[in-house]
Amino acid sequence: MKKSLIALAVLAASGAAMAQSSVTLYGRLDASLAQTSKEVTGSAKVKQTGINSSDLNTTFWGLKGSEDMGGGLRANFTLESGFALDTGVGNTGLFERKAIVGLSGAFGAVDLGRNYTAYDTLRGATNNMYDSNLATTGTVWNTGIKDYANRTSNSVSYTSPSFGGISGQVAYAFGENKNTIVPAVTAVTAAPGVTAVTAVPAYTIGDATDTLSLHIKYANGPVLVGYGYQEEKTASPAGDNKIKYNLVGASYDFGMAKLVGSYNQAKTTGLKDKEYQVGVSVPFGAAAIAAGYSNSKSEGFNANNKGTGASLVGTYNLSKRTTVYAGYEATKVESKNAATTTKLTNFATGVRHTF
Numbered sequence: 001m002k003k004s005l006i007a008l009a010v011l012a013a014s015g016a017a018m019a020q021s022s023v024t025l026y027g028r029l030d031a032s033l034a035q036t037s038k039e040v041t042g043s044a045k046v047k048q049t050g051i052n053s054s055d056l057n058t059t060f061w062g063l064k065g066s067e068d069m070g071g072g073l074r075a076n077f078t079l080e081s082g083f084a085l086d087t088g089v090g091n092t093g094l095f096e097r098k099a100i101v102g103l104s105g106a107f108g109a110v111d112l113g114r115n116y117t118a119y120d121t122l123r124g125a126t127n128n129m130y131d132s133n134l135a136t137t138g139t140v141w142n143t144g145i146k147d148y149a150n151r152t153s154n155s156v157s158y159t160s161p162s163f164g165g166i167s168g169q170v171a172y173a174f175g176e177n178k179n180t181i182v183p184a185v186t187a188v189t190a191a192p193g194v195t196a197v198t199a200v201p202a203y204t205i206g207d208a209t210d211t212l213s214l215h216i217k218y219a220n221g222p223v224l225v226g227y228g229y230q231e232e233k234t235a236s237p238a239g240d241n242k243i244k245y246n247l248v249g250a251s252y253d254f255g256m257a258k259l260v261g262s263y264n265q266a267k268t269t270g271l272k273d274k275e276y277q278v279g280v281s282v283p284f285g286a287a288a289i290a291a292g293y294s295n296s297k298s299e300g301f302n303a304n305n306k307g308t309g310a311s312l313v314g315t316y317n318l319s320k321r322t323t324v325y326a327g328y329e330a331t332k333v334e335s336k337n338a339a340t341t342t343k344l345t346n347f348a349t350g351v352r353h354t355f
Helices: 002-020 118-125
Strands: 021-040 046-053 060-068 074-082 098-105 108-116 151-159 166-173 180-182 203-205 209-220 223-234 241-253 258-268 271-284 287-300 306-317 322-335 340-354
Antiparallel strands (some): 021 060, 021 340, 060 074, 209 223, 271 287, 322 340
């Protein structure tokens, strides 16, 4: 009898411990039959048909866990790794998508490690095409100044709780390898067939980027509106180089349709990009259709560079975890300095499964 009582006590204690902590394996698989084309001024048009990975959403697997330490305090971790479903080859780095550990409670959440930026959180929430890979925003907004870094390593992030629908997030990523020494260059005297080289003394350069990002938003019922900011600072011999991104985004869900849109400005020395994107999605029971448009114009030393893009996707949910889809995207980027126009198109039909 005593042995039975002891066994029951051990099982009860084990169950309570398991209830306090958990680890989940999860992920997403996306493969499609796709035809892509690329046409650049002065070059032949290139077409390719085959099996693609991640046309609608990025393929990845991950582990996440949480421990209840009492008093509303929890310890959390997330590890995510991307890979190509058509080849099975993993991305560079084991957990290059996300690798964080932190604490959460009534105060909000603090996370340390490799994480998405606070600016990216708002941009994704207001991006067209469900923020899927068929959205042309990333390509078009890369026309002049390079598009932002959506993830950063060596970061610390704080996310606040919601106060009547108002919440915010701030994150800072510490660049490493700030004191890389560039060796001196010895002068070379010009000779027949030899180009003269001027002597350059050794100097120190910071090759890492410090990134500050934040957002504040109001989300209540069908409406979401917010502001996001990101600053990427890289040291160079000529001084610090900064790129600043300012985003205003919003969405409204009417039930029969959802509208999203945002306006962004990217600035650095001598160059400014003005960018916007809009989108609409309409559900029809298990089916849905979405359309999106993006636009960018550069001002400065790349004056009048332009980029436009449009996309359309239809989805049908076979179950809660499995979706079939067909989508089309097209972008056009005009580079005035290089006097070239680049046109890209992609038509894909595939299946996405989450687990």
